[in-house]
Amino acid sequence: MINYSSPLRSITLLVGALLLSACQESAPEAMLKDYAARMGNVLETEIELELDQAVLAILVFPVKRERLVATTELREGLWDVLDFRQCDMLHLISERNSSLGKVMAPSQKMRYELRFVSALQNCYQTLEAIEEPDETQQAFQERLESIYQTKLANLPIEVWNGIYGSDEISHHFKLGKPPLPIESISYGSPQNALEKLSELAALSDSESITLPDWLNEIETHYEALHRSELGAGLLVSLSMMTHTLDRTAKAIETRLARKPFCFEGHQPPRATILSNVFQKYYAGEVQPYMAIIQREGNRWFGLHDAMIKRLPAPSAMQDYRLQVLALESESSMWGKWVRARERHTKAWQKILGQCNMMPGSNSTPE
Numbered sequence: 001m002i003n004y005s006s007p008l009r010s011i012t013l014l015v016g017a018l019l020l021s022a023c024q025e026s027a028p029e030a031m032l033k034d035y036a037a038r039m040g041n042v043l044e045t046e047i048e049l050e051l052d053q054a055v056l057a058i059l060v061f062p063v064k065r066e067r068l069v070a071t072t073e074l075r076e077g078l079w080d081v082l083d084f085r086q087c088d089m090l091h092l093i094s095e096r097n098s099s100l101g102k103v104m105a106p107s108q109k110m111r112y113e114l115r116f117v118s119a120l121q122n123c124y125q126t127l128e129a130i131e132e133p134d135e136t137q138q139a140f141q142e143r144l145e146s147i148y149q150t151k152l153a154n155l156p157i158e159v160w161n162g163i164y165g166s167d168e169i170s171h172h173f174k175l176g177k178p179p180l181p182i183e184s185i186s187y188g189s190p191q192n193a194l195e196k197l198s199e200l201a202a203l204s205d206s207e208s209i210t211l212p213d214w215l216n217e218i219e220t221h222y223e224a225l226h227r228s229e230l231g232a233g234l235l236v237s238l239s240m241m242t243h244t245l246d247r248t249a250k251a252i253e254t255r256l257a258r259k260p261f262c263f264e265g266h267q268p269p270r271a272t273i274l275s276n277v278f279q280k281y282y283a284g285e286v287q288p289y290m291a292i293i294q295r296e297g298n299r300w301f302g303l304h305d306a307m308i309k310r311l312p313a314p315s316a317m318q319d320y321r322l323q324v325l326a327l328e329s330e331s332s333m334w335g336k337w338v339r340a341r342e343r344h345t346k347a348w349q350k351i352l353g354q355c356n357m358m359p360g361s362n363s364t365p366e
Contacts, residue, residue, distance in 0.1 A: 028179045028237060028289060032244045035281050039248050042273045043255045047247050054243035058235050058333070059323050061173035066316035068165045071154045074147060083140045087123030092116060107222050110162020111215055114200070117155055118209045120148045159204040160311040163197050168222040177232035179240060180296070182289055187296055190228035193221035194303040201307045234300055235324070235333070237293050242337045244286075245344035252347035262355035271355045278348065278357075290341065301325050301334045 025033075029051055040047040084090055096102075096112060104112060127133065127141045163169060172190070199212060225231075255261060262271055308321040326332040330339065352358045 026178045027182050029240065031182065031285055031289065032240060035277075035286050036244055036248055038277045038281055039251060042270055042277055043251050043261075045251045045255055047251045049244060049247055051240045051243060054239045055175075055236050058175060058239050059320060060175065061170060062316040062320055064165060064167075064170065066314065067170075068161055069157045069312055069314055071157050071161075072150060074150055080140075080143070083136075083143070084123070086137070086140065087119065087126055089119050089123060092119055105167075106162045106165040107168070107218055110158050110200070111218055113151070113155060113158040113162075114203070114209065114211060114215065117148070117151050118211050120144065120151060121209055124148055155209075156201075156204040156312050159200050160313065163201070163307065163311070164313070164317060166222060168226040172225045172228065172231040173235075175232055175235065177229045177236060179237035180230070180233045180292060182285075182292075184288075184292055187228065187230045189224040190230045191296070191299055191303075193224040194300065196221050198303050198307055201310050204311065230296065230300065234293070234297055237289075238297060238333055238337050241290060241293055242333070242340045245340040249340070249344040249347040252351050256351060256354070260354055261351050267355050267357075271357065274351070274355065275357055278352065282348070283359075293337075297334065297337070298327075302327055 032051065033049055036047040036049050081090065081093055084093060092115065096104075096116075124141070124144055127137060127144065130137060133141065196212075196214065196218070203209060203212075261274070262268065304325045305321060305327050308317055308325065313321070322329055322332060324333045327334055329335045349358065
């Protein structure tokens with residue numbers, strides 16, 4: 001793993017973050033509590049939020065041993081390293097057999113295997129171009145075919161281990177981080193990093209390997225994931241927002257089931273307060289934050305969902321995808337967010353419609 005910061009600095013930052021979080025709640029948390037309290041007042045119904053419990057319910061990212069997949073080793077009889085002089089691959093083989101090569105980080109092992117398969121592909125094409133190969137060349141070509149097929153079959157596993165077996169991706173999912181800030185900031189670096197890794201996932205099961213020109217700078221993308229709190233922050237934000245929308249929608253539904261908020265042709269004084277809460281606190285504060293979650297989440301969840309479905313994920317990660325990341329599953333975190341958002345929207349439409357105060361209408365509260 002690349003050491004992006006000193007251990008002492010990391011410990012200092014961690015202690016500082018824990019102390020800070022213990023002393024004050026985050027701005028998103030305060031905003032959601034304020035919104036729920038104001039809605040509770042206007043509905044004359046207490047809306048009890050349990051945001052801490054909602055965050056604690058987030059499924060923990062599987063540990064490394066549950067994320068790694070074993071690869072198939074080459075049969076010893078296939079190797080005769082000197083034959084690879086014909087394809088100028090000795091330097092690549094020695095790179096893997098060096099002391100550093102034997103302790104490669106998952107990202108570097110993945111990069112090596114991609115380069116190796118590409119080199120084997122080129123080597124095979126070189127041998128095929130020989131019009132009258134001798135017996136040695138023919139024998140090497142047969143061995144090369146077996147090596148190439150084994151390596152090619154292993155490549156999706158190597159890419160899987162390189163992405164989801166890395167410490168950087170584990171750090172990106174590590175809980176205990178604050179939610180995304182209310183301010184709309186750029187998450188281009190970690191999102192772009194995931195898109196680059198998604199390119200490798202697609203490349204891993206291709207019949208022909210063409211290495212991307214950015215492969216040698218792959219560690220910069222892992223560093224972007226390591227330094228960003230987008231992943232964990234998004235999970236926390238999504239959990240808190242889903243919880244708040246569900247509880248608020250339930251309060252609106254319960255209030256309207258008990259008796260109408262507005263009767264036909266009459267708007268009570270509380271309708272003015274309801275309209276103010278909608279305009280100032282829901283449309284003015286909550287909705288912009290929902291837009292951040294939707295924009296960043298749709299991209300982030302979608303990339304992970306697609307990669308895990310495409311690559312040979314072990315059972316622990318398949319379960320994690322279904323419960324957390326899957327875009328099209330009603331039981332995943334993202335699916336629950338979509339349902340809560342729709343439920344909350346319909347609840348607002350019902351109560352505003354009852355009071356003839358739907359946005360765009362000409363009516364105003366009396």
